[in-house]
Each structure stands twice: as C-alpha cells, then as structure tokens.
Amino acid sequence: MFNRRMGRVLGLGLLIAAVVMVGSLPATAADPIKIGQVSALSGQSAKSGEAIMRGLTLAIEEINANGGVLGGRKFTLISRDDESNPPKGQMAARELIFKEKVTAFFGGLDSPVSLAIVPVANKEKVIFMGVWAAATPITRNGADPNYVFRVSAMDAIVDQALIQYAMKTYGTKKPGLMLINNPWGESNEKGLRAAITDAKIELAGIEKLESRDVDVVPQLMRLKQGGADTVILVANVRPSATVIKSLARMKWDVPVVSHWGISGGRFPELAGPGSQKVHFVQTYSFFGDQNEVGQRFIAAAKKKYEDINGPEDIFPPVGYANAYDAMHLLARAIEQAGSTDSDKIRLALENLKPHQGLIKKYDPAFTAENHDALGYQDYVMVHYVGNEIKPVGK
Numbered sequence: 001m002f003n004r005r006m007g008r009v010l011g012l013g014l015l016i017a018a019v020v021m022v023g024s025l026p027a028t029a030a031d032p033i034k035i036g037q038v039s040a041l042s043g044q045s046a047k048s049g050e051a052i053m054r055g056l057t058l059a060i061e062e063i064n065a066n067g068g069v070l071g072g073r074k075f076t077l078i079s080r081d082d083e084s085n086p087p088k089g090q091m092a093a094r095e096l097i098f099k100e101k102v103t104a105f106f107g108g109l110d111s112p113v114s115l116a117i118v119p120v121a122n123k124e125k126v127i128f129m130g131v132w133a134a135a136t137p138i139t140r141n142g143a144d145p146n147y148v149f150r151v152s153a154m155d156a157i158v159d160q161a162l163i164q165y166a167m168k169t170y171g172t173k174k175p176g177l178m179l180i181n182n183p184w185g186e187s188n189e190k191g192l193r194a195a196i197t198d199a200k201i202e203l204a205g206i207e208k209l210e211s212r213d214v215d216v217v218p219q220l221m222r223l224k225q226g227g228a229d230t231v232i233l234v235a236n237v238r239p240s241a242t243v244i245k246s247l248a249r250m251k252w253d254v255p256v257v258s259h260w261g262i263s264g265g266r267f268p269e270l271a272g273p274g275s276q277k278v279h280f281v282q283t284y285s286f287f288g289d290q291n292e293v294g295q296r297f298i299a300a301a302k303k304k305y306e307d308i309n310g311p312e313d314i315f316p317p318v319g320y321a322n323a324y325d326a327m328h329l330l331a332r333a334i335e336q337a338g339s340t341d342s343d344k345i346r347l348a349l350e351n352l353k354p355h356q357g358l359i360k361k362y363d364p365a366f367t368a369e370n371h372d373a374l375g376y377q378d379y380v381m382v383h384y385v386g387n388e389i390k391p392v393g394k
Contacts, residue, residue: 030072030073031073032073032074032075032076033068033069033070033073033074033075033076033103033334033340034075034076034078034100034101034102034103035056035060035075035076035077035078035102035103035104035105035106035327035330036077036078036079036080036093036096036097036100036102036104036105036106036107037052037053037056037077037078037079037080037105037106037107038079038080038082038089038092038093038096038105038106038107038108038113038117039052039053039079039081039082039106039107039108039109039132040081040082040083040084040109040110040113041053041079041081042081042083043083043084044084044236044237044238044266045084045109045110045236045237047266047315047316048109048132048263048316048319049081049109049319050319051314051315051316051317051318051319051320051323052106052107052109052131052132052319052320052322052323053077053079053323054301054305054319054320054323055131055319055320055321055322055323055324055327056077056106056323056324056326056327057077057304058297058300058301058304058320058324059323059324059325059327059328059331060075060076060077060327061300061304062296062300062328063075063327063328063331069331069334069335070334070335070338070339070340075327075331078096078100078102080092080095080096082107082109082110082113084109084110084113085113086110086112086113086115086116087116088113089107089110089113089114089116089117090113090116090117090120093105093117093120093121093128094120097120097124097126102126103126103127103334103340103342103345104126104127104128104129104330104342104345105121105126105127105128105129106128106129106130106131106323106326106327107128107130107131107132108128108130108131108132108133108138108150108152109132109133110133110184110236111133111134111135111138111182111183111184111187112182112183112184113133114130114133114135114138115133115135115137115138115183118137118138118141118143118148119141121147121148122141122143122145122146122147122148125145125147125342125343126147126342127147127148127149127330127342127345127346127349128147128148128149129148129149129150129151129326129329129330130148130149130150130151130152131150131151131152131319131322131323131326132152132318132319132322133152133184134152134153134154134155134158134184134187134259134260135155135183135184135187136154136155136156136187136190136191137187138150139154139371139372145343145346146346146371147342147346148371149326149349149366149371149372149373150371150372150373150374151322151323151325151326151329151359151365151373151374152283152318152322152372152374153260153281153283153318153374153379154372154374155184155187155188155191155259156190156191156194157372157375157376157379158188158191158259158260158281158379159188159191159192159194159195160191160194160195160198160376161281161376161379162192162195162232162257162258162259162281163175163192163195163196163199163201163232164195164199165257165279165281165381166230166232166255166257167199167201169255169257169279170229170230170255170257171229172201172229172230172255173201173202173229174201174202174203174204174226174227174228174229174230175192175196175201175203175204175228175229175230175231175232176203176204176205176206176207176223176224176226176228176230176231176232177189177192177203177205177206177207177223177231177232177234178207178209178216178219178220178223178231178232178233178234178235178243179206179207179208179209179234179235180208180209180210180211180234180235180236180239180261181208181209181210182211184234185208185234185235188234188259189206192232192234204223204226204227204228204229205222205223205226205228207219207220207222207223209235209239209242209243210239211235211236211238211239213239213242214242215242215246215249216242216243216246217246217249217250220243220246220247220250220252221250224250224252224254228254229254229255230254230255230256230257231243231247231254231255231256231257232257232258233256233257233258233259233262233278234258234259234261235259235261235262236261236262237261237262237266237267237270238270240258240261240262240267240271241262241267241270241271241272241275243256244256244271244272244274244275244278245271245272245274247274248272248273248274255277255279256277256278256279257278257279257280258278258279258280258281259280259281260280260281260282260318262275262278262280263280263282263316263317263318263382263389267384268384268386268387269387275384276383276384276385276386277383278383278384279381279382279383279392280381280382280383281379281380281381281382282317282318282379282380282381282382282389283318283321283322283359283374283378283379283380284317284318284321284322284358284359284380285311285317285380285382285389285390285391286298286311286314286317286320286321287311287312287390287391288391291356291358292356293356293357293358294358297320297324297358298310298311298314301314301320312387312388315387315388315389316389317389321358321359322359324357324358325357325358325359325362325373326373328355328357329349329352329355329357329362329365329373330345330349332348332352332353332355333345333348333349333352334348336348336351336352336353349365349366349371350366350367350368350371351364352364352365352366359374359378360374360378
C-alpha cells in the first residue's frame with residue numbers, strides 16, 4: 001500500500017514538474033506573436049476601423065510571407081470593437097492585454113477612446129500604437145517610461161497646418177472655430193489658439209457642437225457676426241455634416257478648412273453638395289505617382305479585397321496607410337530588440353534603424369523625446385470629388 005501510494009505521489013510530482021517546465025520554455029518559431037487592434041468596427045466610423053484592420057492585415061501578411069520575425073515567428077491579429085465608446089475601448093484593451101496576452105496593440109480611432117486607453121497601456125507596460133486619433137496628450141501623456149507611440153497626425157501640428165493653409169489659400173485673417181465638445185475638441189482648441197497667436201491674426205470666435213446636434217445655425221451665426229472669414233472645423237462625420245448643412249441653410253458661402261474627422265465615413269452623403277468644397281488634412285494619398293512601397297501596397301490590396309479596384313477604393317486612405325506603416329515599424333522593432341519584451345521593444349522603437357515606409361522614409365521614426373512618427377511635412381491637403389478623396393487641385 002505504502003509503495004503504491006508513494007508511486008502515485010511521485011508520478012503526480014513528475015507530471016506537475018513537466019507542466020511547469022513546458023510552461024517556462026521559451027517561445028519557439030512556431031509560436032505566433034499576438035497583435036491586438038481596438039477601434040470602431042461598427043457604427044458611423046466602421047469604415048475607418050475597417051481601413052485600420054485592413055492596413056494591419058496587409059502588413060502582417062507581407063511580413064509573415066517574408067519569414068516573420070525572431071527566426072520565423074509569425075504575427076496574428078486579434079481585433080476588438082470599441083464602438084467609439086471610451087469605457088468599451090478601455091475594456092477591450094484590458095481584454096487584449098490580460099486574456100489574449102498580446103505583445104502590442106493598435107487602434108485609437110477616436111481621441112476620447114485613445115485617451116482612456118493610454119493609462120492602461122502605460123500601467124501594464126504594453127506597447128500601444130496609435131494610428132488615427134490625433135489628440136496631442138495621447139503621446140505627450142507625461143508617463144516615464146511611455147509605452148504609447150503614434151503613426152498619425154497630432155493636433156498641435158495639424159492645427160498649425162490648418163491655419164497656415166487657410167491663410168495661404170483663402171487669405172484668412174479672422175478664422176472662426178467650430179469644435180466638437182469633447183477631449184479631441186479641447187486638444188484642438190488649445191492648438192488652434194496657439195497657431196492663431198503665432199500667425200498674428202485675430203480669432204473671430206469659438207463655438208462648440210455636440211455629436212447629436214441636428215442644427216448649429218445659432219453657433220455659426222455668432223461666428224459670422226464675429227467677422228469670421230473662414231471656419232476651421234474639428235469634428236467627426238455626422239456633426240461635421242450638420243455644420244455643412246447648417247451653412248447651406250444660412251446661405252453662408254464661407255471657406256471651411258477641416259481636420260480629418262470628415263474622412264472617416266459617409267460625409268458626402270450626409271453633408272450634401274457642400275461637402276465637395278471642404279478642404280481637409282490627410283497623411284497620405286494613393287492618387288498620383290507612388291513609390292515602390294505604394295505600388296506594392298495597391299497591388300496587394302486589389303488582390304486581397306474584391307471591393308478595391310484602384311486608389312479611389314482605398315478609403316479612408318489614412319487608416320490603411322498609417323496602420324500599414326505602424327505595423328512594419330513594430331515588426332522591425334521586435335526584430336531589432338530580439339525579443340517580445342515590452343521594455344526592449346520600447347527602446348528599439350526609440351532607436352530604430354532607417355525604414356522606407358509607405359508614407360515616407362522614417363529616419364528616425366521615433367526618439368525617446370518624440371513618440372510621433374509624422375510631422376508637418378508629411379501632411380497633404382485633400383477634398384472630396386464625389387465620394388473619392390483626392391489631393392486639392394486634382
């Protein structure tokens with residue numbers, strides 16, 4: 001009896017030891033590297049979330065086809081829908097970190113959602129790569145170390161670009177601001193005030209709108225009475241469309257220069273004919289001459305997605321382009337770090353070797369002081385031609 005019992009105990013001990021040993025073994029070339037995505041995949045911004053997912057997917061398939069990283073490890077993408085809701089975005093980020101054990105995650109379509117995710121990423125020390133949301137505090141968040149990076153526009157720089165463009169294109173001397181009433185609007189209010197001060201021009205006024213507003217004529221009337229010669233617009237698709245329709249009801253034919261929120265959905269359909277007059281910022285256009293990476297990207301997109309037949313179908317372009325470049329930069333950082341350890345990846349991102357991307361040659365992409373890969377020189381002004389986004393003048 002004693003020997004049999006001892007044998008069982010010994011056998012159980014060996015089994016536990018084996019399980020512990022297997023659990024502690026290093027990752028092999030067969031183990032995938034999990035990458036997460038948190039963005040709006042439903043609702044008004046679903047098209048933008050889809051663009052981000054497709055951009056990531058095209059990059060991942062390209063990287064995997066070339067052998068992956070770290071001696072053959074391949075990437076796999078796990079996506080979650082935040083429904084443009086900050087609490088849901090935060091919950092999705094936690095699920096990706098704690099349940100899925102992702103090495104890093106992408107997303108941040110809406111600035112309020114991204115700002116809710118940032119403290120989670122920094123607390124848990126997991127790389128969060130922003131590829132859309134532009135609020136300045138997303139990357140300039142005060143954390144040290146900071147695990148948040150971005151391949152996208154940043155409000156502080158975009159705001160300077162919008163004011164300079166308005167002055168150069170329309171001779172703007174007294175802009176009026178129409179801003180969404182949320183943290184993204186607040187970020188841009190700060191940046192636009194600074195840009196207007198730097199430009200030594202006068203501010204006609206600042207008005208706020210809500211996402212559910214169906215008429216903003218009173219706000220626009222105040223800007224008009226204040227002498228606004230241009231409206232600087234910062235809002236996503238639906239509220240921006242409300243602004244354009246309200247301008248039409250007022251018969252106020254004032255130039256509108258916009259942040260890129262209007263590129264994320266059915267803006268031409270919702271805003272009507274006035275949508276074609278709005279000029280707005282982007283980080284990339286698939287129209288015109290493309291570099292080698294751009295040619296390869298368009299060919300891959302047409303091959304993989306039946307609804308893409310040309311540049312006009314790669315929409316919205318910033319979602320595709322930003323996500324694609326960001327994924328390649330992350331892969332290079334993992335390879336350069338020789339590890340999937342977050343601290344090593346963070347340091348590698350801050351010290352990446354030059355990389356020729358879709359948007360530009362990143363040299364460097366980031367530094368310890370600057371976690372934003374794109375700057376003023378990387379922006380392009382565009383407009384709608386029908387439902388297509390094309391550079392101004394085309």
